[in-house]
Amino acid sequence: MLQMIDRLGQLRGKVLTMANLVEKALDGSVRVLACQDELEARRVLDYEDAINTLEVETDQLATELLALNQPVAKDLRFITAAIKINSDLERMGDLAVNIARSSIRGDHRPMDIDTTEIPEMARRVQAMVRDAVQSFESSDDERAKRVLVSDDGVDEIKNRMFAQLVHGIEADATVASVNVDLIFVAHSLERIADHATNIAEDVLFFVKGLDVRHHRTSIDGKS
Amino acid sequence: MLQMIDRLGQLRGKVLTMANLVEKALDGSVRVLACQDELEARRVLDYEDAINTLEVETDQLATELLALNQPVAKDLRFITAAIKINSDLERMGDLAVNIARSSIRGDHRPMDIDTTEIPEMARRVQAMVRDAVQSFESSDDERAKRVLVSDDGVDEIKNRMFAQLVHGIEADATVASVNVDLIFVAHSLERIADHATNIAEDVLFFVKGLDVRHHRTSIDGKS
Numbered sequence: 001m002l003q004m005i006d007r008l009g010q011l012r013g014k015v016l017t018m019a020n021l022v023e024k025a026l027d028g029s030v031r032v033l034a035c036q037d038e039l040e041a042r043r044v045l046d047y048e049d050a051i052n053t054l055e056v057e058t059d060q061l062a063t064e065l066l067a068l069n070q071p072v073a074k075d076l077r078f079i080t081a082a083i084k085i086n087s088d089l090e091r092m093g094d095l096a097v098n099i100a101r102s103s104i105r106g107d108h109r110p111m112d113i114d115t116t117e118i119p120e121m122a123r124r125v126q127a128m129v130r131d132a133v134q135s136f137e138s139s140d141d142e143r144a145k146r147v148l149v150s151d152d153g154v155d156e157i158k159n160r161m162f163a164q165l166v167h168g169i170e171a172d173a174t175v176a177s178v179n180v181d182l183i184f185v186a187h188s189l190e191r192i193a194d195h196a197t198n199i200a201e202d203v204l205f206f207v208k209g210l211d212v213r214h215h216r217t218s219i220d221g222k223s
Numbered sequence: 224m225l226q227m228i229d230r231l232g233q234l235r236g237k238v239l240t241m242a243n244l245v246e247k248a249l250d251g252s253v254r255v256l257a258c259q260d261e262l263e264a265r266r267v268l269d270y271e272d273a274i275n276t277l278e279v280e281t282d283q284l285a286t287e288l289l290a291l292n293q294p295v296a297k298d299l300r301f302i303t304a305a306i307k308i309n310s311d312l313e314r315m316g317d318l319a320v321n322i323a324r325s326s327i328r329g330d331h332r333p334m335d336i337d338t339t340e341i342p343e344m345a346r347r348v349q350a351m352v353r354d355a356v357q358s359f360e361s362s363d364d365e366r367a368k369r370v371l372v373s374d375d376g377v378d379e380i381k382n383r384m385f386a387q388l389v390h391g392i393e394a395d396a397t398v399a400s401v402n403v404d405l406i407f408v409a410h411s412l413e414r415i416a417d418h419a420t421n422i423a424e425d426v427l428f429f430v431k432g433l434d435v436r437h438h439r440t441s442i443d444g445k446s
Contacts, residue, residue: 067299083307173395213275213278
């Protein structure tokens, strides 16, 4: 049997491989958004496929580690964090595929995103994902905190975009289909940012032992 | 220290309490949909608040169990499944709140859902959640499999509803805002069904040791 430290390194490596694939899938989906290229969309699907396979392997490895090595303290926190991060990464892959799918639906190309805040939103979300992955890679709690702070800005852009896109439809019903797709693109980007936030919270948990989840919000969505 | 079997029972109890709160939150959000009652919407938010608190407690208990009791085999599978189910239940609570929020936005009441398939979709999703929770409660793999089978029907309704609601906007742009909210209600219901499916998969995993995740789909969304 490998030493505990080697097995933890293996687990870390698998999560990082998945995280890098998620970054590629997200970058690909943002390119599909910009150019509606079907070949690129298929590549996003291939990444998701690889991510799904890794998700199952990562869970197996984490469970084996729990069973055979009986870890405690920080090692145990790392393994339970890896189980959760694994699940977040898998969902981020799905959301990248959703963005690619929304972008290549046949009935409304080309889709002009440059008149929207989607490119800015995508840039911010890509930066959050990169920070979340790097905070995991280097156990960097300061970088993890930066991810948490960025989430509010993304939510604000999403809310503005929703309102603008609905008003756009009210002014011209022929854009209904494309604007609803763009609303879902914004929604998917915001969800990816939420999962990046979850990852940052998990990094804070295993590095610092802090649980920073859940702030109460009111029913109208304001904090 | 309590015996392992008592501690596992505690963990099971916490997950079931959360699951029951999620069922109440979902039932409440469906009532809000039907009658746009703000008081009921606030109750849904209270359920979510309780769910969030329980999520943190459940994770802590599961981590303690892993650290102090060093479980193996089926007990270990149960604990890792509980960690994942915990996370699914928390997200289901969020989605119930989203449904309640979409339903009480001030600018388009009353919202007539009886001309849509939302009531039928909601009934199916409520049944899936009930089956998923009961399959967990009684370690019933047959009931868990029933949840997996139901998911396709919910996806079909959602796709039909999306198309109808977008066509509705194209025919009459003044319904844009309410129809976009209804599209998100359908999306949230479908996501709740997905989480119920995840729970059923986790039940199959801890009862049978089966991993039934991930079936490849093509980029146009067809299986």
